[in-house]
Amino acid sequence: MIRKIGLLSLLFVLLSACSNDDADQLIAACDAPTDVTATAISHHSITITWAANDTSSSYRVEYGLSGFTVGNGTALITSNTTVLIDQLEPNTSYNVYVQNLCDTDNESLRTALYNLSTTAAPVIPEFKPQLSELNLFLGPLNSLSISPQAIPYELSTPLFTDYAHKQRLIALPAGTTMAFNGDGLPIFPDQTVIAKTFFYNNDERDLSLGQHIIETRILIKINGTWQTGNYIWNEEQTDATLDSEGSTLPVSWIDLEGTSQTANYKIPSNTDCFTCHANANTVKPIGPKLRSLNFDIDGTNQLEQWISNQQLSGVSSSASVRSLPKWDNTSVSLEERARAYMDINCAHCHIPGGHCEDLSTLNLAYETPLEDSDIVEQAFLIDYRMSFYLDGISMPLIGTSMQHTKGVDLIQSYLNTLD
Structure with missing residues (x-):
């Protein structure tokens, strides 16, 4: 108790000793900026703007990767209420704050850290x-x-x-x-x-x-x-x-x-x-x-x-x-599944204008009616070309080095239903 009274007394004496001139120099801190927003966000830059709530000669903007330690980021000094932050990494989160620098000995509190991300x-x-x-x-x-x-x-x-x-x-x-x-x-x-x-x-x-x-x-x-x-x-x-x-x-x-x-x-x-x-x-x-x-x-x-x-x-x-339809969806008819399989695996060549137009009469596009596709007439040849693998002869001609056994079973099952 005695120690507390002694400290209070000392503080009173020090304050009393201050002249009026000294008191005039104890200027209150200026207000922090508000309404910090980000505009023109790109993959390498972000423009920051804010509202100035006090007379200020300049502002400090500090930024860094999300979670950076304040004081260890990159600082920019500007006299405007907007600044371009560039040379950023794409698709990356950054933290930024703004601070008023009212004069050489007086600065505001920092704004909250704002989280921003580049595209x-x-x-x-x-x-x-x-x-x-x-x-x-x-x-x-x-x-x-x-x-x-x-x-x-x-x-x-x-x-x-x-x-x-x-x-x-x-x-x-x-x-x-x-x-x-x-x-x-x-x-x-x-x-x-x-x-x-x-x-x-x-x-x-x-x-x-x-x-x-x-x-x-x-x-x-x-x-x-x-x-x-x-x-x-x-x-x-x-x-x-x-x-x-x-x-x-x-x-x-x-x-x-x-x-x-x-x-x-x-x-x-x-x-x-x-x-x-x-x-x-x-x-x-x-x-x-x-x-x-x-x-x-x-x-x-x-x-x-x-x-x-x-x-x-x-x-x-x-x-x-x-x-x-999905070729392996057994709730769909065998014909629809087989035609879907031929559409994606074969029709890019076996259609009018395709690579095999002059080599084959087949038109294997899904939307082609069966009677116009020549599948029935060429069933034996289709079965033969898919039933084994031999480079340059087996179908598909390009992009495979082996049979797709389940795909072959599907096509053969379908061909067996045709008259």
């Missing part, structure tokens, strides 16, 4: 030397984490490629949409990028054991024309290099039954890509036909999602689009 870098619609330069993925490339600037998609019945898994995505230029054009391919705007990455899980029973990524095939629409390119992944799985030559790569994996499997995976050349993707000498995508996209994924219809997100225009409901 993902725009997808580059060019065939750069390395896949990473296209900005299709976030973080480590081999995570295959799709950029929010791109749209992942799946097909109801996919193309068979030696049991490889595939990740598919479409990247549209900012402010554009795909346009409805019937059940087939939508109309894609120029600078659209379509990518398909092929990989094998090391062990299908345990996905935590990783994957082996083989290639990423790219289509880019440039001045109204689709161009093809192929990126081959390096052994380190850190990036992929543009390659037009094609090659064969031995791959191995363990299937769901625990059996070791191998394949001599064929990476296509640019000539191979043209063979399958060309129709009447014009390159086109094969997979993303609207009828192949019109189905539910995790309870949500894929096309409805695109329409809702304004990524597909010219159609108000998925009900306006035919649905290509």
Whole structure:
């Protein structure tokens, strides 16, 4: 108690000793800025603005990665109530605060730390030397984490490629949409990028054991024309290099039954890509036909999602689009499943204008009536060309090195029902 009284007395004496001139120099701290907002957010910069609530000669803006220690960030001094923060990393969270510097000996409290994030870098619609330069993925490339600037998609019945898994995505230029054009391919705007990455899980029973990524095939629409390119992944799985030559790569994996499997995976050349993707000498995508996209994924219809997100225009409901059935959905008729399988695996060549137009009378597009498809007349030949694997003779002609046994069983079962 005696000590407390002594301290209070000492403080009283010191205050009493201050002259009026000294008291005038004890200026209250100036007010902190308010209404801090972020505008013009891009993948590499953010503009910060605020309201000044006190006379100020300048302001301090400090920023750093989210969670940075105040005082250890990057500081900017400005006399304006707005500042551009640039040279930032894309798709990254930052903290920022603003402080009034009223004079050399007087500054306000700091504003609260504001959390801000840059956008993902725009997808580059060019065939750069390395896949990473296209900005299709976030973080480590081999995570295959799709950029929010791109749209992942799946097909109801996919193309068979030696049991490889595939990740598919479409990247549209900012402010554009795909346009409805019937059940087939939508109309894609120029600078659209379509990518398909092929990989094998090391062990299908345990996905935590990783994957082996083989290639990423790219289509880019440039001045109204689709161009093809192929990126081959390096052994380190850190990036992929543009390659037009094609090659064969031995791959191995363990299937769901625990059996070791191998394949001599064929990476296509640019000539191979043209063979399958060309129709009447014009390159086109094969997979993303609207009828192949019109189905539910995790309870949500894929096309409805695109329409809702304004990524597909010219159609108000998925009900306006035919649905290509899943080839292995046994609740659908055998004929529908077999025709769907032939549509995605064979029809890019066996249609008018396709690579095999002058070599075969078959028209295997799903919408072609059976009596116009020549399937009945060519049933024996179809069965023969699919019943074994011999390079250059077996069907499909390009992109496989083995039979798809379940697919062959499906087609043979269907052919056996035909007169």
